[in-house]
Amino acid sequence: MPEVYNWHLGRKAYYPYQEAHPRWQFAFVFNTNRCIACQTCTMACKSTWTFSKGQEYMWWNNVETKPFGGYPQFWDVKGLQLLEEANPGGQIWSRNLRSKEAPHGKYEGVTIFEAAKKSPQREEVAVGYLPTEEEWRFPNIYEDTGVALPGKSGWWGKGAQLPEHQSWFFYLQRLCNHCTYPACLAACPRKAIYKRPEDGIVLIDQKRCRGYRKCMEQCPYKRPMFRTTTGVSEKCIACYPRIEGKDPLTNGLPMETRCMTACVGKIRLQGLVPIDGDGQWATERYNPLYYLVRVARVALPLYPQFGTEPNGYYIPPRWVPRAYLHQMFGPGVDEAIERYIAPDRELLAVLQLFRTDQRIIFRYKIEPGEKVFETTINGKKWEMYNDTAIGLDRDGKEIVRVKVEEPIHVRPDKHYNSI
Numbered sequence: 001m002p003e004v005y006n007w008h009l010g011r012k013a014y015y016p017y018q019e020a021h022p023r024w025q026f027a028f029v030f031n032t033n034r035c036i037a038c039q040t041c042t043m044a045c046k047s048t049w050t051f052s053k054g055q056e057y058m059w060w061n062n063v064e065t066k067p068f069g070g071y072p073q074f075w076d077v078k079g080l081q082l083l084e085e086a087n088p089g090g091q092i093w094s095r096n097l098r099s100k101e102a103p104h105g106k107y108e109g110v111t112i113f114e115a116a117k118k119s120p121q122r123e124e125v126a127v128g129y130l131p132t133e134e135e136w137r138f139p140n141i142y143e144d145t146g147v148a149l150p151g152k153s154g155w156w157g158k159g160a161q162l163p164e165h166q167s168w169f170f171y172l173q174r175l176c177n178h179c180t181y182p183a184c185l186a187a188c189p190r191k192a193i194y195k196r197p198e199d200g201i202v203l204i205d206q207k208r209c210r211g212y213r214k215c216m217e218q219c220p221y222k223r224p225m226f227r228t229t230t231g232v233s234e235k236c237i238a239c240y241p242r243i244e245g246k247d248p249l250t251n252g253l254p255m256e257t258r259c260m261t262a263c264v265g266k267i268r269l270q271g272l273v274p275i276d277g278d279g280q281w282a283t284e285r286y287n288p289l290y291y292l293v294r295v296a297r298v299a300l301p302l303y304p305q306f307g308t309e310p311n312g313y314y315i316p317p318r319w320v321p322r323a324y325l326h327q328m329f330g331p332g333v334d335e336a337i338e339r340y341i342a343p344d345r346e347l348l349a350v351l352q353l354f355r356t357d358q359r360i361i362f363r364y365k366i367e368p369g370e371k372v373f374e375t376t377i378n379g380k381k382w383e384m385y386n387d388t389a390i391g392l393d394r395d396g397k398e399i400v401r402v403k404v405e406e407p408i409h410v411r412p413d414k415h416y417n418s419i
């Protein structure tokens with residue numbers, strides 16, 4: 001069985017299926033610091049794709065409150081427990097082994113595929129479990145429920161002081177990660193799951209699927225869901241007609257998905273990244289996703305230790321205890337938060353591009369502006385410039401232009417009390 005290179009882990013990893021890389025990869029970055037849990041994204045997906053009979057409990061996009069919330073319930077705790085059982089105490093990272101190919105260091109533990117290989121009696125390609133019906137019932141259980149850690153001066157202590165709050169929660173936005181090494185695809189005995197060569201979107205062939213639910217069992221993110229009325233599994237389809245430019249709104253240009261474009265908090269940026277001959281993200285320095293993930297390294301994969309190389313990335317919440325975040329996003333957390341708290345000019349400009357246009361931004365340019373603000377962050381001088389971020393479409397045409405400082409519009413008196 002082939003070994004694949006997983007850059008999230010900084011090493012080769014066992015993947016029990018033939019690796020196949022697309023020409024482009026569907027990917028996204030979420031800024032957890034900005035999410036207000038309005039669930040507009042959730043409803044945008046629901047009202048487009050899963051409003052029919054048999055799909056009542058199906059939420060391809062959901063936003064859960066961490067640490068207690070989960071859909072299905074405790075999906076991540078259960079997945080982490082399976083890794084721990086296979087390799088007790090071994091889920092650690094060697095941060096000192098950082099390099100260009102391993103920007104966050106090397107993962108010394110086992111992935112879901114390697115954990116299954118360690119137990120030869122297991123027949124599955126990956127360790128996993130099938131959630132019970134009850135666990136799927138509550139897409140937003142424990143909403144806004146925080147955890148309180150005992151502080152120096154009692155339970156609540158100095159609860160609201162950075163860098164880590166003693167009492168905290170945060171919102172985690174989730175959908176299928178359209179992984180580079182999908183466990184769902186490797187697990188399917190019917191070979192009903194495939195990764196599209198044109199954009200890396202992972203789909204379940206509804207005609208081939210027989211509802212064995214191996215994908216549900218072995219996807220560590222628990223994104224495939226079973227439909228009782230048809231007896232087959234379904235999952236996020238990355239709104240592929242939009243990615244193909246089939247929506248009349250964009251005149252043939254690739255368009256961001258429903259859950260991405262609906263985002264009220266402007267936390268989402270989704271796009272396509274070119275893939276090189278080695279199956280890695282091609283060096284496309286001014287693709288906003290490439291920049292955020294590979295250059296600024298401010299956005300990190302969700303549970304990289306699972307080993308599927310997910311293509312969803314998260315700017316971690318700045319107030320949450322770091323040990324929790326290290327487990328969730330890997331060892332790059334401190335560096336990512338440090339960069340996010342005091343962004344350089346380029347990062348600050350690119351962060352303005354989130355949710356500015358429905359068309360996919362393939363490249364960006366920055367026009368320098370004047371200095372507008374100065375302060376001290378963590379003892380260091382920090383300056384803000386009113387630069388302009390310009391987003392370009394697939395053909396290199398400008399589609400959006402946004403300044404760092406939001407313009408203030410004063411309503412003239414004649415519009416007072418009118419819309």
Ligand code: SF4
Pocket residue numbers: 175176177178179181182183184185202218219220221222223224235308
């Ligand atoms: S998140 Fe799960 S369902 Fe989606 S591609 Fe990865 S393994 Fe498959």
Ligand code: SF4
Pocket residue numbers: 044045046049060061175176235236237238239257258259260
């Ligand atoms: S990408 Fe489309 S199908 Fe997938 S969760 Fe978002 S809205 Fe739903």
Ligand code: SF4
Pocket residue numbers: 034035036037038039040041042063173262263264265266267268
């Ligand atoms: S629409 Fe945006 S802000 Fe609202 S819950 Fe979804 S990700 Fe968060």
